[in-house]
Amino acid sequence: MGDFDVSVILDNLPFLLQGLQLSLVLTALAMTGGIVLGTLLALARLSELKPLAVAAGLYIDFFRSLPLILVIFWFYFLVPLVLGRPVGGFYSVLIAFTLFEAAYYAEIIRAGITSVGRGQVAAARALGMTYTQTMHHIVLPQAFRAMVPVLLTQGIILFQDTSLVYVVGLKDFLTSAELIATRDQRLVEMFLFAAALYLVLCFSASQGVRLLQRRLAK
Amino acid sequence: MTRLLQALLFAATLALAAPGTAQADAGDSPVLQRIEARGVVNIGHRETSIPFSYMADDGQPIGYSIDICLHIVDAIRAELENPDISVHFIPVTGQTRIALMANGTIDLECGSTTNNLTRQRQVAYLPTTFITGTKIAVRRGTDVSEIEDLEGMIIGVSAGTTNEKAIKAHIAEHGLNIRITEVKDHSQGWLAMETRRIDAYGSDDVLLYGLISRSKSPDDFEVVGRFLSFDPYAIMVPRNDSGFQRLGTAVLARLMRDGEMERLYNRWFAPGPTNINMPLSDTLRVAFQIQALPE
Amino acid sequence: MTYNWNWSILINDPYLGWLVDGLLWTLAVSLAAWVIAFTLGSVLGILRTTPSPTLRTMAATYVEVFRNIPLLVHFFLWYFVFPELLPDAAGMWVKREMPLPAFTTAVVALGLYTASRVCEQVRAGIEAVGSGQRNAGRAMGFTEQQVYRYVLLPVAFRIIVPPMTSEFLTIFKNSSLALTIGVIELTAVTRRIEEYTFQGFEAFTAATVIYSLITFTVMGLMRLIERRSRVPGMISLGSG
Numbered sequence: 001m002g003d004f005d006v007s008v009i010l011d012n013l014p015f016l017l018q019g020l021q022l023s024l025v026l027t028a029l030a031m032t033g034g035i036v037l038g039t040l041l042a043l044a045r046l047s048e049l050k051p052l053a054v055a056a057g058l059y060i061d062f063f064r065s066l067p068l069i070l071v072i073f074w075f076y077f078l079v080p081l082v083l084g085r086p087v088g089g090f091y092s093v094l095i096a097f098t099l100f101e102a103a104y105y106a107e108i109i110r111a112g113i114t115s116v117g118r119g120q121v122a123a124a125r126a127l128g129m130t131y132t133q134t135m136h137h138i139v140l141p142q143a144f145r146a147m148v149p150v151l152l153t154q155g156i157i158l159f160q161d162t163s164l165v166y167v168v169g170l171k172d173f174l175t176s177a178e179l180i181a182t183r184d185q186r187l188v189e190m191f192l193f194a195a196a197l198y199l200v201l202c203f204s205a206s207q208g209v210r211l212l213q214r215r216l217a218k
Numbered sequence: 219m220t221r222l223l224q225a226l227l228f229a230a231t232l233a234l235a236a237p238g239t240a241q242a243d244a245g246d247s248p249v250l251q252r253i254e255a256r257g258v259v260n261i262g263h264r265e266t267s268i269p270f271s272y273m274a275d276d277g278q279p280i281g282y283s284i285d286i287c288l289h290i291v292d293a294i295r296a297e298l299e300n301p302d303i304s305v306h307f308i309p310v311t312g313q314t315r316i317a318l319m320a321n322g323t324i325d326l327e328c329g330s331t332t333n334n335l336t337r338q339r340q341v342a343y344l345p346t347t348f349i350t351g352t353k354i355a356v357r358r359g360t361d362v363s364e365i366e367d368l369e370g371m372i373i374g375v376s377a378g379t380t381n382e383k384a385i386k387a388h389i390a391e392h393g394l395n396i397r398i399t400e401v402k403d404h405s406q407g408w409l410a411m412e413t414r415r416i417d418a419y420g421s422d423d424v425l426l427y428g429l430i431s432r433s434k435s436p437d438d439f440e441v442v443g444r445f446l447s448f449d450p451y452a453i454m455v456p457r458n459d460s461g462f463q464r465l466g467t468a469v470l471a472r473l474m475r476d477g478e479m480e481r482l483y484n485r486w487f488a489p490g491p492t493n494i495n496m497p498l499s500d501t502l503r504v505a506f507q508i509q510a511l512p513e
Numbered sequence: 514m515t516y517n518w519n520w521s522i523l524i525n526d527p528y529l530g531w532l533v534d535g536l537l538w539t540l541a542v543s544l545a546a547w548v549i550a551f552t553l554g555s556v557l558g559i560l561r562t563t564p565s566p567t568l569r570t571m572a573a574t575y576v577e578v579f580r581n582i583p584l585l586v587h588f589f590l591w592y593f594v595f596p597e598l599l600p601d602a603a604g605m606w607v608k609r610e611m612p613l614p615a616f617t618t619a620v621v622a623l624g625l626y627t628a629s630r631v632c633e634q635v636r637a638g639i640e641a642v643g644s645g646q647r648n649a650g651r652a653m654g655f656t657e658q659q660v661y662r663y664v665l666l667p668v669a670f671r672i673i674v675p676p677m678t679s680e681f682l683t684i685f686k687n688s689s690l691a692l693t694i695g696v697i698e699l700t701a702v703t704r705r706i707e708e709y710t711f712q713g714f715e716a717f718t719a720a721t722v723i724y725s726l727i728t729f730t731v732m733g734l735m736r737l738i739e740r741r742s743r744v745p746g747m748i749s750l751g752s753g
Contacts, residue, residue, distance in 0.1 A: 070689060080318055316713060378701070
């Protein structure tokens with residue numbers, strides 16, 4: 001293997017950063033989509049309409065029972081079939097992540113909503129607020145405040161999970177590192193660098209979340 | 219019984235297809251009909267199947283299989299009497315090619331796909347355009363000339379490939395003491411080779427030559443031994459469309475008759491733009507001759 | 514749509530056998546990794562609550578390092594990088610002579626990674642028991658060891674049954690990543706069937722159903738156990 005060669009990292013930095021950019025964009029989009037869809041799912045699950053609640057519950061339990069890697073394969077396979085035209089790997093993966101993470105976000109949001117006491121809901125309804133108004137003005141603002149740290153932590157997990165797109169060869173950060181590792185026979189350098197970068201990014205992010213949590217708790 | 223049924227069905231489709239092909243229109247071929255309606259032929263191509271189907275530096279798909287497919291496109295234009303039919307290239311992978319062919323997105327898959335009878339339940343194939351099979355790559359100087367010489371050593375195979383099947387069957391059949399290490403794909407297989415995790419790597423010979431030509435020290439490795447499996451590559455088309463299949467077969471037969479096929483082969487393989495340097499084998503030359511059906 | 518469905522592929526030889534083997538490998542990886550994760554995670558979790566700042570920092574560092582690197586990278590580090598960092602002879606042993614190299618690596622990587630998550634659950638469990646009980650134990654003249662052995666752990670382990678169940682199910686799902694280093698577990702088998710037969714949808718469906726069924730079965734069983742093991746007067750921790 002030879003000695004540790006930093007130059008292989010420096011030389012390929014632009015290529016690696018391009019991969020990192022894909023990972024970050026995928027994280028941001030899937031997180032946004034996942035939270036929106038997750039909120040809808042959580043509301044549906046808490047709905048008084050029984051069939052709606054059951055359907056949302058099934059969706060959530062089903063996705064939570066599957067390995068993400070299998071979900072990625074499914075969508076890689078299925079999205080072109082459903083749309084009837086080829087879509088880039090990125091969109092297949094984005095759809096897979098959004099639908100998959102929505103199930104996890106839904107559970108976080110549901111916990112957040114139920115943490116807002118029933119009394120408050122009853123009070124709002126007694127004041128003549130509609131269901132939508134109650135949710136919009138009373139429950140969701142408080143719930144999101146309580147949930148923000150958990151949602152962000154799930155975002156960090158999502159960022160780590162994006163490394164799985166490696167299995168369909170989409171050029172995210174890890175795939176880029178692996179391409180260089182195999183091409184230049186520099187796997188020690190590339191994989192250690194990949195690990196270090198993930199560690200620094202995720203650790204900083206989790207410390208940020210911890211700070212925010214402290215501030216929100218005040 | 220099923221064979222008889224299949225033969226009858228085959229005869230029936232031929233009988234139905236025959237008048238269609240005589241006319242200058244799409245006839246009863248669903249694929250030709252949709253090409254006529256769209257004004258586009260959708261070709262599925264691979265991105266890294268060198269030199270069969272891969273991306274040129276300018277992002278255009280090129281390769282041996284692509285050149286053959288472009289001849290078929292010309293024949294489609296003539297058949298439909300519409301010279302304005304355009305070509306749309308769609309990248310496919312080992313995981314998506316079946317989904318995209320099944321849903322009608324691609325009309326032809328021009329890559330490096332092995333034709334076998336199990337797969338023919340799902341898709342149809344045009345005549346064979348390349349013949350390869352499982353061989354092994356070893357380090358030069360390891361004194362291995364056949365798989366049997368690997369006794370006590372470790373061989374790597376890419377999990378889920380026909381090569382894995384062939385090598386495992388061979389080892390079991392001959393009671394060889396060779397350990398198998400499965401890897402995720404060819405690049406990891408080659409990594410295992412370079413880091414001496416394995417002593418030999420088994421794959422289609424053409425792919426082994428490709429891996430060696432791209433390694434840092436091509437002189438350290440060599441491909442040895444006889445073929446351990448038979449892998450004929452062919453262009454994939456949708457099943458149950460004998461009209462379209464016949465059109466493709468006719469084009470290939472013509473290319474093989476008039477020597478164009480051999481010229482295409484030499485352009486990509488001997489030595490070829492990637493310096494793969496595999497002169498036309500006698501087997502493939504004979505295959506071209508046999509498949510050169512008369513009009 | 515001209516896809517030719519052929520569900521019989523799933524019960525045909527050799528594909529049924531592959532699926533069964535794949536499932537067994539999945540279970541083997543999950544269970545073996547769980548033993549590591551549970552043991553090491555419990556020790557780390559206890560260390561994180563001890564009075565010794567050194568031990569607490571050590572355990573906390575382990576958690577941060579392991580938790581903030583994606584599992585897939587752990588697989589690559591153990592499989593590709595670890596043997597290269599060893600002395601030549603030892604590295605070659607790991608690469609070539611170690612029994613079941615891919616399986617062993619997968620178990621170690623998955624076990625050590627999940628230990629960091631288990632550690633956090635155990636810590637949360639011990640903290641949930643409360644410092645009152647700890648002090649009460651000490652006041653009764655228990656040594657530190659006895660406080661853990663007889664007061665904190667029996668309660669802590671009972672209230673963390675639900676989150677531990679979900680950690681086990683996570684390990685079960687995460688075992689599918691072992692395919693990236695060549696373990697032919699359930700997910701890898703579906704790809705192999707696709708490659709051999711072009712009947713990928715059938716194989717994917719089978720794997721999906723198997724994963725779901727097992728998850729739901731485990732969840733159902735654990736709900737029963739949870740009801741039995743519930744500590745009166747204490748709420749069990751949510752399965753976060």
